[in-house]
Amino acid sequence: MKISQIGGEFALIDRVTHKIxxxxxxxxxxxxxxxxxxxxxxxxxxxTDMLVENDHFNLKWSTPEQIGKKSIEVNVSDIAAMGxxxxxxxxxxxxxxxxxxxxxxxxxxxxxxxxxKYKLEIIGGDTTHGDLVVINIAMLGEVNxxxxxxxxxxxxxxxxxVTGNLGQSTAGLNLLLNNIKDKRFQPILKKHMEPEAxxxxxxxxxxxxxxxxxxxxxxxxxxxxxxxxSKTGAAxxxxxxxxxxxxxxxxRLVKKDAYDFALYGGEDFELVFTISRKNLSLLKKKNEKIxxxxxxxxxxxxxxxxxxxxxxxxKKGYDHFK
Amino acid sequence: MKISQIGGEFALIDRVTHKIxxxxxxxxxxxxxxxxxxxxxxxxxxxTDMLVENDHFNLKWSTPEQIGKKSIEVNVSDIAAMGxxxxxxxxxxxxxxxxxxxxxxxxxxxxxxxxxKYKLEIIGGDTTHGDLVVINIAMLGEVNxxxxxxxxxxxxxxxxxVTGNLGQSTAGLNLLLNNIKDKRFQPILKKHMEPEAxxxxxxxxxxxxxxxxxxxxxxxxxxxxxxxxSKTGAAxxxxxxxxxxxxxxxxRLVKKDAYDFALYGGEDFELVFTISRKNLSLLKKKNEKIxxxxxxxxxxxxxxxxxxxxxxxxKKGYDHFK
Numbered sequence: 001m002k003i004s005q006i007g008g009e010f011a012l013i014d015r016v017t018h019k020i021x022x023x024x025x026x027x028x029x030x031x032x033x034x035x036x037x038x039x040x041x042x043x044x045x046x047x048t049d050m051l052v053e054n055d056h057f058n059l060k061w062s063t064p065e066q067i068g069k070k071s072i073e074v075n076v077s078d079i080a081a082m083g084x085x086x087x088x089x090x091x092x093x094x095x096x097x098x099x100x101x102x103x104x105x106x107x108x109x110x111x112x113x114x115x116x117k118y119k120l121e122i123i124g125g126d127t128t129h130g131d132l133v134v135i136n137i138a139m140l141g142e143v144n145x146x147x148x149x150x151x152x153x154x155x156x157x158x159x160x161x162v163t164g165n166l167g168q169s170t171a172g173l174n175l176l177l178n179n180i181k182d183k184r185f186q187p188i189l190k191k192h193m194e195p196e197a198x199x200x201x202x203x204x205x206x207x208x209x210x211x212x213x214x215x216x217x218x219x220x221x222x223x224x225x226x227x228x229x230s231k232t233g234a235a236x237x238x239x240x241x242x243x244x245x246x247x248x249x250x251x252r253l254v255k256k257d258a259y260d261f262a263l264y265g266g267e268d269f270e271l272v273f274t275i276s277r278k279n280l281s282l283l284k285k286k287n288e289k290i291x292x293x294x295x296x297x298x299x300x301x302x303x304x305x306x307x308x309x310x311x312x313x314x315k316k317g318y319d320h321f322k
Numbered sequence: 323m324k325i326s327q328i329g330g331e332f333a334l335i336d337r338v339t340h341k342i343x344x345x346x347x348x349x350x351x352x353x354x355x356x357x358x359x360x361x362x363x364x365x366x367x368x369x370t371d372m373l374v375e376n377d378h379f380n381l382k383w384s385t386p387e388q389i390g391k392k393s394i395e396v397n398v399s400d401i402a403a404m405g406x407x408x409x410x411x412x413x414x415x416x417x418x419x420x421x422x423x424x425x426x427x428x429x430x431x432x433x434x435x436x437x438x439k440y441k442l443e444i445i446g447g448d449t450t451h452g453d454l455v456v457i458n459i460a461m462l463g464e465v466n467x468x469x470x471x472x473x474x475x476x477x478x479x480x481x482x483x484v485t486g487n488l489g490q491s492t493a494g495l496n497l498l499l500n501n502i503k504d505k506r507f508q509p510i511l512k513k514h515m516e517p518e519a520x521x522x523x524x525x526x527x528x529x530x531x532x533x534x535x536x537x538x539x540x541x542x543x544x545x546x547x548x549x550x551x552s553k554t555g556a557a558x559x560x561x562x563x564x565x566x567x568x569x570x571x572x573x574r575l576v577k578k579d580a581y582d583f584a585l586y587g588g589e590d591f592e593l594v595f596t597i598s599r600k601n602l603s604l605l606k607k608k609n610e611k612i613x614x615x616x617x618x619x620x621x622x623x624x625x626x627x628x629x630x631x632x633x634x635x636x637k638k639g640y641d642h643f644k
Contacts, residue, residue: 001423009449012423016430022443025410034445036410036462046445048460050414052452088347088358092372092458101323101334108338121344123356123368127331130374131454136414138370138460140358 030229031151032081032213033141043148045141047078053133061176064103066193067135068110074216075139076118077197077269081214082150083206084143085199086118091125094134107135118199149205149212149273154230158210158274160294163198165242166219167258170265171250178254188246195269201288202271208283209273220263220314222272223294224303230274233301236263236294236314263305264315352551353473354403354535355463365470367463369400375455383498386425388515389457390432396538397461398440399519399591403536404472405528406465407521408440413447416456429457440521471527471534471595476552480532480596482616485520487564488541489580492587493572500576510568517591523610524593530605531595542585542636544594545616546625552596555619558585558636560629564613585627586637 003012013029020028026043027035033047051057051074057067072089079086091111095104115122120139172192175185198214206212211230213222219241227234243258251258262268274296275283284290305312325334335351342350348365349357355369373379373396379389394411401408413433417426437444442461494514497507520536528534533552535544541563549556565580573580584590596618597605605612627634 003417003419003421003423003426006423012426013447013449015423016426018434018444020443020445022410025443025445028443028445029447034410034412036445046410046412046460046462048412048414048446048448048458050416050448050450050456050458052416052450052456055416055450055452088344088356088368090356090368090370090460092370092460094372094374094377094456095325097325099325101325101328101337104325104334104338112340121342121347121350122340123342123347123350123358124370125335125351126370126372126458127335128372128374128377130377130456132452132456134372134374134416134452134454134456134458136370136372136448136456136458136460138368138412138414138458140368140462 027150032078035082035148038142041145042142043145045079045082045084045143047075048136048138049074049078050134050136059133062193064106065110068107069114069194071135071137072111072114072120073195073197073269075137076120076199077214079139079141080197080199080202081212081271082143083147083202083212084141086120086139086141088121088123088140089115090138091122092136093125094128094130094132096131096133097129099133147206149209150229151211151213151226152229154211154226154232154274154296155276156232156296156298158276158296159280159292160223160234160236160272160274160296161280162219162242162270162272162291162293163201164270164289165244165247166215166268166270167243167247167261167265169195169267170261171247171258174254174256175250180253185246185250188250192267195267197269198271204286204288205271205273205283208279209275212271212273215268215270215272217266218262218264219272219293224314226272226274227303231299233297233299234294234303235297236305238305238307240291240293242291349472354400357404357470360464363467364464365467367401367404367406367465369397370458370460371396371400372456372458381455384515386428387432390429391436391516393457393459394433394436394442395517395519395591397459398442398521399536401461401463402519402521402524403534403593404465405469405524405534406463408442408461408463410443410445410462411437412460413444414458415447416450416452416454418453418455419451421455469528471531472551473533473535473548474551476533476548476554476596476618477598478554478618478620480598480618481602481614482545482556482558482594482596482618483602484541484564484592484594484613484615485523486592486611487566487569488537488590488592489565489569489583489587491517491589492583493569493580496576496578497572502575507568507572510572514589517589519591520593526608526610527593527595527605530601531597534593534595537590537592537594539588540584540586541594541615546636548594548596549625553621555621555623556616556625557619558616558627560627562613562615
């Protein structure tokens, strides 16, 4: 049977996930990172992400520095989504035999420069060979217990907020796929090739929010995950989703819908969080740009998008096997 | 420039390794795992290994269960080589779109069965898609401070010992490459397809040994690593290297040298350790099968193999880029 026939990536993950018995595991599979007992006031975070040539990056479009940078940023984004800070990483890399040393130097420059930005130490790895370039990073982070922000922490009546424009990375990818390289699209092309984790914002938001997740598969998918884990419903107001004019223009050029990019596209790496009204007004005093896009509801109300007077059931986002 | 032109895998690793400044990192790159500060009497171990289709496994020869098992065993072997025990793992997996769900089920069966054997918990991962099957495991372990066995811990006059027959996995691979599937070779074919970490032995040995390392690239390479990190020389006595009759027979059939398999072949996952004479006699009382193959010397004496009256400078072992 094909993976797509059982329902794709998310169904596959459910299928292969076993129960965890160890009491030192606070959270196992099913959040942005695993959470482990660690110190009196801190948890240890453990996460991993694999980037595969022609799937997560393309050597035609991305420089090796950008690929190295991206491999770190996507893992830091997972740590940020828990309210934590990154500490240590191990880097596995699979190289084709025709890859020149200069490529590897530049790739590691991207890795180390990004690691330094986050005071992250690269402490190990594995170097091997194969017919595709593959980079896997596993990362440890730590989080103050009071800052831990789980997908399961959303409360009914919380507001749903995001940290920035959505759909940009998918817009960038669509431009590249259509060979549109117009200079005015540079900001969204960069968003695709050099995504950045919202660690600084997470340090502030995690003092106020309830649930948090990063946008790796589109807003719809992330809100679905929060609702599933928190046993709630949610409403997203389409007109409140921050989509930039440039993203809209790119979508028009490739004859697609910019809101579909935001809802079902991947890799924006903005943060989605839920927060009480009271805490949102406190957070807003910190002068961070925050967009309120919806509200957490009771479970029986479902998870839907409000588009003027239409009410649309949300579907899950980007799926590697569909 | 090609990677082979700068000296291959080990030169590449040196080239891309930066200095670590964090004081909580006891050991960074350059041992079987990284070692981090953790609890009063324990260190945290962090390691990663990537298995790539057609390089570390072949779907023609190995079952998905075997591939899953191997992906865990190779990481447990790194933890064992530090004197530690495995605790938690995250699994990244890249699947081709034509891979059926049943394959994935069996692969995870292999992963979970092996994890259970070691009381290891799988607590996260990443599932993605690409044109090759790739499995990356990152693993956390812990080690009692007194059991930590570093590559850099060898002392002049230590004996060099190994826990079992060497060259079997490479003999198995050579049989497969030559399409020899004779049933009597089953034990060494199994050694290639289902290598096992020597965790139980490591629990005992780590109470007595100085340096320890696992055999992933051949005895010569591992002794080289120990000598480099411990700033010593070493002599290996060829006739003392444990090579089974079956391995010798396999080598004859494929017209290769069984001792080359032991010295320069990879993936035996036996342990190599250095130990004082006094402690070796204590260890031998534990009834573990131990083979003494050489001796640690002063650095200026070099690292060499004694073959009757010939003295051969050892070269490094299996290199993915040569």
